[in-house]
Amino acid sequence: MTRIDATLARLKTEGRKAFVTYVMGGDPDFDTSLAVIKGLPGAGVDIIELGVPFTDPMADGPTIQLAGQRALEAGQTLARTLEMVRRFREGDAETPIVLMGYYNPIYIRGVEVFLQEAKAAGVDGLIVVDLPPEEDDELCVPAQAAGLNFIRLATPTTDAARLPMVLRNTSGFVYYVSITGITGAAAAQASVVGPEVARIKAATELPVIVGFGIATPEAAQEIAGVADGCVVGSAIVKQIGEGKPIAEILDYVRSLAAGAHRG
Numbered sequence: 561m562t563r564i565d566a567t568l569a570r571l572k573t574e575g576r577k578a579f580v581t582y583v584m585g586g587d588p589d590f591d592t593s594l595a596v597i598k599g600l601p602g603a604g605v606d607i608i609e610l611g612v613p614f615t616d617p618m619a620d621g622p623t624i625q626l627a628g629q630r631a632l633e634a635g636q637t638l639a640r641t642l643e644m645v646r647r648f649r650e651g652d653a654e655t656p657i658v659l660m661g662y663y664n665p666i667y668i669r670g671v672e673v674f675l676q677e678a679k680a681a682g683v684d685g686l687i688v689v690d691l692p693p694e695e696d697d698e699l700c701v702p703a704q705a706a707g708l709n710f711i712r713l714a715t716p717t718t719d720a721a722r723l724p725m726v727l728r729n730t731s732g733f734v735y736y737v738s739i740t741g742i743t744g745a746a747a748a749q750a751s752v753v754g755p756e757v758a759r760i761k762a763a764t765e766l767p768v769i770v771g772f773g774i775a776t777p778e779a780a781q782e783i784a785g786v787a788d789g790c791v792v793g794s795a796i797v798k799q800i801g802e803g804k805p806i807a808e809i810l811d812y813v814r815s816l817a818a819g820a821h822r823g
């Protein structure tokens with residue numbers, strides 16, 4: 561059982577929904593980024609998604625693209641992102657961390673080497689948005705053999721014929737993308753998301769956590785209310801990009817967490 565599995569099982573027992581946040585590793589620099597992620601659990605975050613910056617982030621909207629550019633310009637790499645996880649783990653052995661990004665940096669590093677390093681650093685799961693289920697032998701299957709969850713995305717266009725393939729080797733949770741298109745593009749609607757979450761849950765025992773289009777405590781509560789939890793990314797990354805003080809960013813995160821946990 562990974563930290564992700566244990567955390568979601570505990571929340572289910574407690575009757576609470578999961579609050580997941582995404583931040584870009586190294587944005588706007590290593591030290592600031594590390595300070596933010598160290599503060600997230602105290603602000604009510606149950607699972608942290610840590611972005612690995614990449615030069616061609618095809619699934620990301622302008623806010624996260626700019627975050628990736630800032631991180632790359634500040635010298636962030638896959639190796640430094642893993643170092644960030646190691647530094648985080650010095651003070652937190654419980655909060656799950658999911659690396660989220662693209663396959664190219666992992667491929668360049670070498671899958672076997674990367675998985676050994678990620679596991680040793682304290683990574684619990686991976687979301688790699690440009691590896692479809694047809695490529696599971698490339699990374700998904702080796703990752704699960706190494707003890708890491710491989711979290712797959714389902715979307716509004718994932719139909720009944722495609723869904724079993726998406727779910728086949730998924731573990732940890734299913735990340736349901738509430739809208740079509742890129743991150744930060746529109747607002748999620750619980751009335752639309754709810755039936756889709758129910759459709760996915762009918763096909764899997766895994767928790768379904770919804771991301772994209774959530775920026776307020778009210779939205780977090782509404783979306784978490786029809787799922788097993790919610791993810792907020794672009795709205796937090798935007799505040800980091802605006803240079804807001806870390807304490808102010810964490811206060812905002814705390815308000816989102818309170819909304820999600822009421823869901």
